[in-house]
Amino acid sequence: TLAERxxxxxxxxxxxxxxxxxxxxxxxxxxxxxxxxxxxxxxVGILDVDLCGPSIPRMLRVQDSAVHQCDSGWVPVFVGQDxxxxxxxxxxxxxxxxxxxxWRGPKKNALIKQFVTDVAWGDLDFLIVDTPPGTSDExxxxxxxxxxxxLLGAVLVTTPQ
Amino acid sequence: xxxSGDEALRDKRARILSRGLPKQKPIEGVKxxxxxxxxxxxxxxxxxxxxxxxxxxxxxxxxEVGLLDADIxxxxxxxxxxLKGNPELTPKNLMRxxxxxxxxxxxxxxxxxxxxxxxxxxxxxxxxxxKLLRQVDWGQLDYLVIDMPPGTGDVxxxxxxxxxxxxxxxxxxxxxVALLDAHKGAEMFRKVHVPVLGLxxxxxxxxxxxxxxxxHIFGADGVRDLAxxxxxxxxxxxxxxxxxxxxxxxGQPVVISQPQSDAAKAYLKIAMEIVRRLPxxxx
Numbered sequence: 001t002l003a004e005r006x007x008x009x010x011x012x013x014x015x016x017x018x019x020x021x022x023x024x025x026x027x028x029x030x031x032x033x034x035x036x037x038x039x040x041x042x043x044v045g046i047l048d049v050d051l052c053g054p055s056i057p058r059m060l061r062v063q064d065s066a067v068h069q070c071d072s073g074w075v076p077v078f079v080g081q082d083x084x085x086x087x088x089x090x091x092x093x094x095x096x097x098x099x100x101x102x103w104r105g106p107k108k109n110a111l112i113k114q115f116v117t118d119v120a121w122g123d124l125d126f127l128i129v130d131t132p133p134g135t136s137d138e139x140x141x142x143x144x145x146x147x148x149x150x151l152l153g154a155v156l157v158t159t160p161q
Numbered sequence: 162x163x164x165s166g167d168e169a170l171r172d173k174r175a176r177i178l179s180r181g182l183p184k185q186k187p188i189e190g191v192k193x194x195x196x197x198x199x200x201x202x203x204x205x206x207x208x209x210x211x212x213x214x215x216x217x218x219x220x221x222x223x224x225e226v227g228l229l230d231a232d233i234x235x236x237x238x239x240x241x242x243x244l245k246g247n248p249e250l251t252p253k254n255l256m257r258x259x260x261x262x263x264x265x266x267x268x269x270x271x272x273x274x275x276x277x278x279x280x281x282x283x284x285x286x287x288x289x290x291x292k293l294l295r296q297v298d299w300g301q302l303d304y305l306v307i308d309m310p311p312g313t314g315d316v317x318x319x320x321x322x323x324x325x326x327x328x329x330x331x332x333x334x335x336x337x338v339a340l341l342d343a344h345k346g347a348e349m350f351r352k353v354h355v356p357v358l359g360l361x362x363x364x365x366x367x368x369x370x371x372x373x374x375x376x377h378i379f380g381a382d383g384v385r386d387l388a389x390x391x392x393x394x395x396x397x398x399x400x401x402x403x404x405x406x407x408x409x410x411x412g413q414p415v416v417i418s419q420p421q422s423d424a425a426k427a428y429l430k431i432a433m434e435i436v437r438r439l440p441x442x443x444x
Contacts, residue, residue, distance in 0.1 A: 020234070020235055020278070021202065021203060021235055022201065022202010022203040022204075022235070022311040023201060023202040023203010023204055023311075023339075024202075024203055027338070052200070052311075052312040052313045052314055052342070052345065053200055053201055053202075053311070053312065053313075053338075053341070053342040053345065055338040055341070055342075058337060058338055058341060059338065097341070098341060098344045098345060098348070099345070099348070100200075100313050100344075100345035100346070100348040100349045100352070101313060101345070102313045102314070102317070102318065102349045102352055102353075103314060104283050104314065104315050104318060105282050105283025105284065105286075105314070105315055106283070108283075108314070109282075132202075132311070132312060133202035133203070133234070133235065133310075133311045133312070134234035134235065134310065134311070134312070135234050135278045135279060135280045135281075136234060136280075136281065136282070136283070136286070136314075136315075137282050137283050137314075137315075139280070140280060140282060159203075161406060161410065
């Protein structure tokens with residue numbers, strides 16, 4: 001099947017981290033969740049689709065890393081103490097970590113599709129998808145691109161305010 | 162000759178490309194527009210925008226101030242300004258802004274139910290922002306404060322391409338990941354030729370209400386360092402205080418409900434610093 005031949009074929013469960021509101025801790029929780037699952041012996045990947053404010057590379061101290069190409073597409077950056085968590089973020093594609101990404105929807109959609117289909121994730125138990133605030137292009141495109149795969153569900157993060 | 166042919170082709174291409182971009186046109190009756198942005202979510206843009214609008218009016222009672230909530234996805238202004246309801250339409254089919262505390266307000270939140278999400282792609286958002294800018298009967302305003310959504314995308318581009326902006330205020334907490342986004346926000350304004358008036362360091366320090374011990378929950382002085390790097394001024398420093406959040410949640414922002422408090426005074430000072438940095442307009 002098409003799914004078997006794609007880069008997400010080896011991913012067992014996909015988990016979205018959403019909030020609506022900004023600044024409530026989506027990236028922090030995505031990162032800690034990934035580390036906790038790794039601690040529990042799972043194979044984990046993180047996909048950071050916050051194109052305007054990618055925080056995860058900095059949180060895992062890999063903001064200066066670069067991504068490489070392989071036969072099946074981009075090779076994710078491996079992070080964590082045992083370098084076993086796969087991470088993909090637009091942060092790795094910028095020339096400088098503080099370059100601004102000022103794009104309209106269609107360009108964002110194109111990159112998100114690529115992040116979903118052209119990253120060689122390998123065999124993962126969990127792929128955690130960190131999203132930006134809002135309910136916009138990034139979210140619509142991510143869900144649409146992930147629809148053919150095992151989308152486990154979403155975790156909603158909020159503060160009491 | 163071929164070189165004049167090349168130049169003619171370049172000119173034609175430039176003209177065709179520029180036809181696609183919206184023409185920048187001021188909003189009728191609005192003298193100066195100040196945008197409050199950040200890049201990062203949850204650093205206090207709306208809280209700051211609301212209190213700045215109130216402070217601008219409090220500092221000079223002769224000035225008329227408006228507040229536009231451009232956060233289409235998560236409009237906070239209705240709650241913070243204690244306003245609800247659908248806007249009326251004028252005979253010219255413009256929406257009448259809702260007013261409270263003397264400030265004219267418009268928000269996506271007035272046009273949809275509180276719990277209904279706006280799950281729209283960029284193109285629809287662009288047209289919604291146009292409506293909130295141009296199809297509102299703002300009247301005569303000295304200042305229009307625009308509360309931006311987080312990010313550096315469609316809304317920010319649409320607003321800055323549509324109307325002339327007198328200045329941008331960038332809000333950030335001292336936290337590293339917030340500063341990273343604030344830096345991107347500042348660069349975005351540079352790209353679209355909007356002058357950045359300065360930075361506001363928000364949630365800078367927390368003082369325990371019992372023992373008065375101070376904790377820099379989000380780090381210390383990060384915004385000052387960023388300001389230095391970018392060559393920008395710090396317009397003000399606002400502590401993380403329960404009062405500020407509580408008063409906003411209850412629709413009585415601190416500048417109005419506790420004008421003698423340190424927090425209110427901090428916002429009044431920021432408003433003063435903003436006015437000092439804006440170009441002087443003809444009366």
